[in-house]
Amino acid sequence: MTGKTVVTGLGVASPNGLGTADFWDNTRSGKSGIGLVTRFDPTNYPARLAGEVPGFTAEDHLPGRLLPQTDRMTRLALAAADWALEDAGVRPAEIPAFDMGVVTASSSGGFEFGQGELQALWSQGSQYVSAYQSFAWFYAVNSGQISIRNGMKGPSSVVVSDQAGGLDAVAQARRQIRRGTPLVVSGAIDASICPWGWVAQLAGGRLSTSECVDRAYLPFDAAAAGHVPGEGGAIVVLESEESAVVRGAHVYGEIAGYGATFDPRPDSGREPGLRRAVELALADAGVEPGEVDVVFADAAAVPELDRAEAAALRAVFGPRGVAVTAPKTMTGRLYSGAGPLDLAAALLSMDAGVIPPTVNVEPVPGYDLDLVVEQRSTPVHCALVLARGEGGFNSALLVRSV
Amino acid sequence: METRHFTLDDLRRILLEGAGADDAVDLDGEILDLGFDELGYESLALLETSSRIEREYGVSLDDEELTDGATPRRLIDAVNDRLSAPADSV
Numbered sequence: 444m445t446g447k448t449v450v451t452g453l454g455v456a457s458p459n460g461l462g463t464a465d466f467w468d469n470t471r472s473g474k475s476g477i478g479l480v481t482r483f484d485p486t487n488y489p490a491r492l493a494g495e496v497p498g499f500t501a502e503d504h505l506p507g508r509l510l511p512q513t514d515r516m517t518r519l520a521l522a523a524a525d526w527a528l529e530d531a532g533v534r535p536a537e538i539p540a541f542d543m544g545v546v547t548a549s550s551s552g553g554f555e556f557g558q559g560e561l562q563a564l565w566s567q568g569s570q571y572v573s574a575y576q577s578f579a580w581f582y583a584v585n586s587g588q589i590s591i592r593n594g595m596k597g598p599s600s601v602v603v604s605d606q607a608g609g610l611d612a613v614a615q616a617r618r619q620i621r622r623g624t625p626l627v628v629s630g631a632i633d634a635s636i637c638p639w640g641w642v643a644q645l646a647g648g649r650l651s652t653s654e655c656v657d658r659a660y661l662p663f664d665a666a667a668a669g670h671v672p673g674e675g676g677a678i679v680v681l682e683s684e685e686s687a688v689v690r691g692a693h694v695y696g697e698i699a700g701y702g703a704t705f706d707p708r709p710d711s712g713r714e715p716g717l718r719r720a721v722e723l724a725l726a727d728a729g730v731e732p733g734e735v736d737v738v739f740a741d742a743a744a745v746p747e748l749d750r751a752e753a754a755a756l757r758a759v760f761g762p763r764g765v766a767v768t769a770p771k772t773m774t775g776r777l778y779s780g781a782g783p784l785d786l787a788a789a790l791l792s793m794d795a796g797v798i799p800p801t802v803n804v805e806p807v808p809g810y811d812l813d814l815v816v817e818q819r820s821t822p823v824h825c826a827l828v829l830a831r832g833e834g835g836f837n838s839a840l841l842v843r844s845v
Numbered sequence: 846m847e848t849r850h851f852t853l854d855d856l857r858r859i860l861l862e863g864a865g866a867d868d869a870v871d872l873d874g875e876i877l878d879l880g881f882d883e884l885g886y887e888s889l890a891l892l893e894t895s896s897r898i899e900r901e902y903g904v905s906l907d908d909e910e911l912t913d914g915a916t917p918r919r920l921i922d923a924v925n926d927r928l929s930a931p932a933d934s935v
Binding site: 506507509510511512568570571573574575577823 | 862863864865866867868884889890892893896900911
């Protein structure tokens with residue numbers, strides 16, 4: 444089957460808003476969720492800012508049996524999945540179990556839970572390690588827990604490709620829908636703002652060490668010097684168009700195109716793979732560059748990577764040929780959660796006729812990007828979401844109104 | 846030497862600490878002869894429970910005592926049998 448795959452439900456947990464309504468209100472008006480780390484004392488670390496999801500109390504959302512066996516990323520994902528299903532008007536108990544799948548992404552698994560168990564191991568001994576460590580840290584745990592909680596036994600998996608993973612998961616969900624599963628819960632939530640997760644990110648060398656919340660993460664700016672990490676993301680309900688029509692569901696938009704490429708060897712001198720990913724997504728959707736209303740950029744805030752992304756966009760769309768935005772300047776980079784959160788923002792842009800801004804950034808003139816730095820009212824029918832993962836992953840997802 | 850005794854309250858505490866409680870189950874109710882599956886605990890929850898009993902009471906339970914329709918009463922009896930046995934046979 445190659446019928447349309449549509450999005451019918453959104454569940455958002457973002458540093459600048461818990462829940463879709465708060466997220467969108469704050470995102471369209473440029474309100475940032477970046478601040479000093481509060482989940483641990485960051486005093487002795489070179490990077491001290493993060494985008495933390497505010498106001499989430501797991502006990503308010505999850506049954507008691509799940510609390511001892513879940514990392515924060517899983518708790519957020521389970522709550523976001525509940526919201527996405529409710530938004531879609533789906534009651535899983537009323538749908539055959541094998542007609543529903545779960546495909547999420549994860550960049551690093553449940554780090555905070557794992558840190559606690561490792562500390563128990565070396566300070567007290569192996570008998571003090573929770574039996575639930577066997578899966579609570581694992582990349583696939585969000586897919587598994589969403590599947591168990593909602594009785595979803597259709598094709599399910601996890602995709603691990605760093606920040607590109609969130610888009611790759613949505614594409615894999617679309618494949619499963621085309622193969623005949625009517626409904627797949629997808630998207631991604633990552634959350635590893637704990638000392639162990641922090642040192643792992645520091646070792647990657649791409650974290651901003653600025654302590655000024657509005658100067659720390661400046662993609663496409665001459666002062667770009669790394670990113671602020673964040674937590675959260677979005678869980679989405681994807682369905683075959685047929686399933687959505689039968690249910691009479693509200694459709695946010697169609698997953699119309701997807702392309703994924705891998706970068707060449709770093710010192711090969713060859714062009715990075717992002718341009719080809721964009722072209723593949725456009726070709727997959729049968730869309731010309733001129734039909735794209737907005738690009739949600741990967742926005743690495745590493746000068747070399749910003750240059751490469753700007754070059755790819757110029758090559759496909761021409762100089763200043765398309766509106767470009769990076770609302771992740773309000774959240775930090777969310778790893779696998781970033782793509783699905785941008786996907787949610789793109790779909791909400793279509794509903795509202797508003798492109799949310801890139802905050803704090805003064806774009807380098809030579810990049811020739813039409814960077815949206817203030818909320819822009821304009822019809823949005825077709826949006827491209829980009830994500831690059833460390834290690835060479837490039838993914839592009841095109842969404843279109845139906 | 847005083848022999849330690851393992852009670853239903855001890856089991857409730859350990860279950861809650863290690864695996865939480867099913868919201869549909871009243872752990873303070875009459876649970877002694879209910880199966881752990883009826884109480885909402887799967888095999889991993891029982892593994893965690895057994896591990897916590899072992900590190901707190903120094904007794905090691907067999908897998909069969911945690912499966913095959915195990916109930917709180919059978920688990921409590923098994924722990925107390927070990928606690929009252931001569932030390933070299935534990």
